[in-house]
Amino acid sequence: xxxxxxxxxxxxxxxxxxxxxxxxxxxxxxxxxxxxxxxxxxxxxxxxxxxxxxxxxxxxxxxxxxxxxxxxxxxxxxxxxxxxxxxxxxxxxxxxxxxxxxxxxxxxxxxxxxxxxxxxxxxxxxxxxxxxxxxxxxxxxxxxxxxxxxxxxxxxxxxxxxxxxxxxxxxxxxxxxxxxxxxxxxxxxxxxxxxxxxxxxxxxxxxxxxxxxxxxxxxxxxxxxxxxxxxxxxxxxxxxxxxxxxxxxxxxxxxxxxxxxxxxxxxxxxxxxxxxxxxxxxxxxxxxxxxxxxxxxxxxxxxxxxxxxxxxxxxxxxxxxxxxxxxxxxxxxxxxxxxxxxxxxxxxxxxxxxxxxxxxxxxxxxxxxxxxxxxxxxxxxxxxxxxxxxxxxxxxxxxxxxxxxxxxxxxxxxxxxxxxxxxxxxxxxxxxxxxxxxxxxxxxxxxxxxxxxxxxxxxxxxxxxxxxxxxxxxxxxxxxxxxxxxxxxxxxxxxxxxxxxxxxxxxxxxxxxxxxxxxxxxxxxxxxxxxxxxxxxxxxxxxx
Amino acid sequence: xxxxxxxxxxxxxxxxxxxxxxxxxxxxxxxxxxxxxxxxxxxxxxxxxxxxxxxxxxxxxxxxxxxxxxxxxxxxxxxxxxxxxxxxxxxxxxxxxxxxxxxxxxxxxxxxxxxxxxxxxxxxxxxxxxxxxxxxxxxxxxxxxxxxxxxxxxxxxxxxxxxxxxxxxxxxxxxxxxxxxxxxxxxxxxxxxxxxxxxxxxxxxxxxxxxxxxxxxxxxxxxxxxxxxxxxxxxxxxxxxxxxxxxxxxxxxxxxxxxxxxxxxxxxxxxxxxxxxxxxxxxxxxxxxxxxxxxxxxxxxxx
Numbered sequence: 076x077x078x079x080x081x082x083x084x085x086x087x088x089x090x091x092x093x094x095x096x097x098x099x100x101x102x103x104x105x106x107x108x109x110x111x112x113x114x115x116x117x118x119x120x121x122x123x124x125x126x127x128x129x130x131x132x133x134x135x136x137x138x139x140x141x142x143x144x145x146x147x148x149x150x151x152x153x154x155x156x157x158x159x160x161x162x163x164x165x166x167x168x169x170x171x172x173x174x175x176x177x178x179x180x181x182x183x184x185x186x187x188x189x190x191x192x193x194x195x196x197x198x199x200x201x202x203x204x205x206x207x208x209x210x211x212x213x214x215x216x217x218x219x220x221x222x223x224x225x226x227x228x229x230x231x232x233x234x235x236x237x238x239x240x241x242x243x244x245x246x247x248x249x250x251x252x253x254x255x256x257x258x259x260x261x262x263x264x265x266x267x268x269x270x271x272x273x274x275x276x277x278x279x280x281x282x283x284x285x286x287x288x289x290x291x292x293x294x295x296x297x298x299x300x301x302x303x304x305x306x307x308x309x310x311x312x313x314x315x316x317x318x319x320x321x322x323x324x325x326x327x328x329x330x331x332x333x334x335x336x337x338x339x340x341x342x343x344x345x346x347x348x349x350x351x352x353x354x355x356x357x358x359x360x361x362x363x364x365x366x367x368x369x370x371x372x373x374x375x376x377x378x379x380x381x382x383x384x385x386x387x388x389x390x391x392x393x394x395x396x397x398x399x400x401x402x403x404x405x406x407x408x409x410x411x412x413x414x415x416x417x418x419x420x421x422x423x424x425x426x427x428x429x430x431x432x433x434x435x436x437x438x439x440x441x442x443x444x445x446x447x448x449x450x451x452x453x454x455x456x457x458x459x460x461x462x463x464x465x466x467x468x469x470x471x472x473x474x475x476x477x478x479x480x481x482x483x484x485x486x487x488x489x490x491x492x493x494x495x496x497x498x499x500x501x502x503x504x505x506x507x508x509x510x511x512x513x514x515x516x517x518x519x520x521x522x523x524x525x526x527x528x529x530x531x532x533x534x535x536x537x538x539x540x541x542x543x544x545x546x547x548x549x550x551x552x553x554x555x556x557x558x559x560x561x562x563x564x565x566x567x568x569x570x571x572x573x574x575x576x577x578x579x580x581x582x583x584x585x586x587x588x589x590x591x592x593x594x595x596x597x598x599x600x601x602x603x604x605x606x607x608x609x610x611x612x613x614x615x616x617x618x619x
Numbered sequence: 620x621x622x623x624x625x626x627x628x629x630x631x632x633x634x635x636x637x638x639x640x641x642x643x644x645x646x647x648x649x650x651x652x653x654x655x656x657x658x659x660x661x662x663x664x665x666x667x668x669x670x671x672x673x674x675x676x677x678x679x680x681x682x683x684x685x686x687x688x689x690x691x692x693x694x695x696x697x698x699x700x701x702x703x704x705x706x707x708x709x710x711x712x713x714x715x716x717x718x719x720x721x722x723x724x725x726x727x728x729x730x731x732x733x734x735x736x737x738x739x740x741x742x743x744x745x746x747x748x749x750x751x752x753x754x755x756x757x758x759x760x761x762x763x764x765x766x767x768x769x770x771x772x773x774x775x776x777x778x779x780x781x782x783x784x785x786x787x788x789x790x791x792x793x794x795x796x797x798x799x800x801x802x803x804x805x806x807x808x809x810x811x812x813x814x815x816x817x818x819x820x821x822x823x824x825x826x827x828x829x830x831x832x833x834x835x836x837x838x839x840x841x842x843x844x845x846x847x848x849x850x851x852x853x854x855x856x857x858x859x860x861x862x863x864x865x866x867x868x869x870x871x872x873x874x875x876x877x878x879x880x881x882x883x884x885x886x887x888x889x890x891x892x893x894x895x896x897x898x899x900x901x902x903x904x905x906x907x908x909x910x911x912x913x914x915x916x917x918x919x920x921x922x
Contacts, residue, residue, distance in 0.1 A: 324879050347883050403690050403705055465865075472865045473876075477705055479866060480686040491864045493778060 128496030179246030218536025343589020458486030540580025658908020664901025735795025
């Protein structure tokens, strides 16, 4: 099995990836991995985990919440994935090797043979084609995988039963990253044919290390060991239980009581929570700080008043005090105003010194608030009332109160309307809102193009505010096509400056950092650079 | 003639008022304090609540939603009750919370008990099939656990202060209807009602001029006792995240926020808890005293 793409263009792609990976490697050093060296994995046991809200519909290609990804992470496999033993690297999964054409526009993936779906049916290239055709179909709203692949993939062809060829519109630097995304998992053609979509629990037939056993709404999601998994000896665990724990106090109480082995998900703990946990569990847990690859945004609907007016959107950007929001809502664990976190994106992130001097991001806020107030008064002399929609997850309600408190200073008066997690996503996705004072969006990869394809382009899967800006679309496409790293960096810097000096619908508030923990009994767990990755638990085991 | 009879046979509360005549305010208060010392304490607490609620804008040092200060500042100095997790002054929120609690408690109870009273009086007076059916509806509503019914209503109506009032009023209607109906059943058999009927008064005139006014003593007790109940249920709904919107300074909502910082900021749970306890304690003491004073079986209270 070769992990090396044969062609030179492919090499260049991989070298570019290597840079990003190097940054992640630095992060991984600081991040935890349980003390598993030299130990023999012990089979058996159930891993207890938690999910912050009910996933609702389970279609991994059509949904975007982390709760859906968590519910299904161990069930499916991808062509590639992040190496469970070293999540900063890409590794083969269903594709045992791949090659790239000399011009970098055609990738050929050679698939594993003998792989079976959880219902016993054989896995073939027809399944890969059915999956990719599904997410690439212009009629399919695929907010994660589709958003990433549609702009760059021209077509998919099954060469034979175990070879698939993907043609690109242009040589795209992040293609392999996108293919390895946990949102681009391969589904079975016969299941798609039978059920039409993958929303229901009975449609969760994958090739992953675990089978989908049970989903009790509002209570628990269970996986059980796939004894026919294509890597002999894996997984070690008999199963995984995810408790649906809504509300931060419940989550923290479960962690303190030892009911969960792992907290590697959203929302991260704040420092006071982490300290509380350490006091409660002592040496039984390893607590660590992470940059979570998640951006805290405030969304405004650009086709509904008052935010259909760019001046009002600009006023919100100017008025928001990101430093205060980070200090109070994230207890300081975050990067205020950044479109990218330099810890994750390296020099693709606009230097923070420049960011912190820009209007709306700088301190003190007096001049920006005065300017924002003028902009609102120009169109709404008596101020304006807005409904602020908030999902009741994490500390969103607290964050929303802070945001509204800041906006009252410029005459925008908000009242909060709360939604259950999945219900909120359904409403936001349809654009049935005026203002979302807080909404985190986690990145699928660490490639800088991901953020724009996910949130800011006209066709972006999470462009909930229906913003359309030709310059952003054009620069995003140029960023994907550009193969020169320095030129690519300049494109993304221009995009970041444009967002921070303009009036987008999704205002960058901060990059979210925080604390995770792992129970020391849990061995083989490796922290991954995105919350979506390395949750398959195929190489994780429990010590007595 | 019929009207004069109705007044003459009127409620004990009227007699209380007559009994107080000539004592003056100070004398009346001394008499009340001597006869009902606990009720007097309750009255002071309730008076404090009312004054706080009315003068909230003047009493609160800051806006209840202004997250303008450092988070988790312990009580003392500039912030006598500390600040919360978002940097809001707890004292200001407690003061404004009094206004919200009293507003929700009073309006929901007046609305619910009034609707219930009208329902009870009308069905008691007419009797028959309508009374039987309406009582079965009351039975059905009373069979549901109150907090579950309130949660279901709030889940359906959505979070807003108005909807909290509606939900609480719905909870109170059946109890009020049942209680007032039992009083009205005995009143409608009274000779003055017979006399009014004999004098040619219409049924609606009898209901509104003779029966309804004579249920007022019970009505007042129901209102007083249920305000405390409504405040507690509002706090419970807000605590569970289905009451007033999260940024409203509701004592129940403050308790929820406090549970997230029990170890780091115990004052966040102590002060709203204290406010709820004192308010409910005061209202219950006052309600009990009023009930004793207006109960003909407890003559001692009347002197």
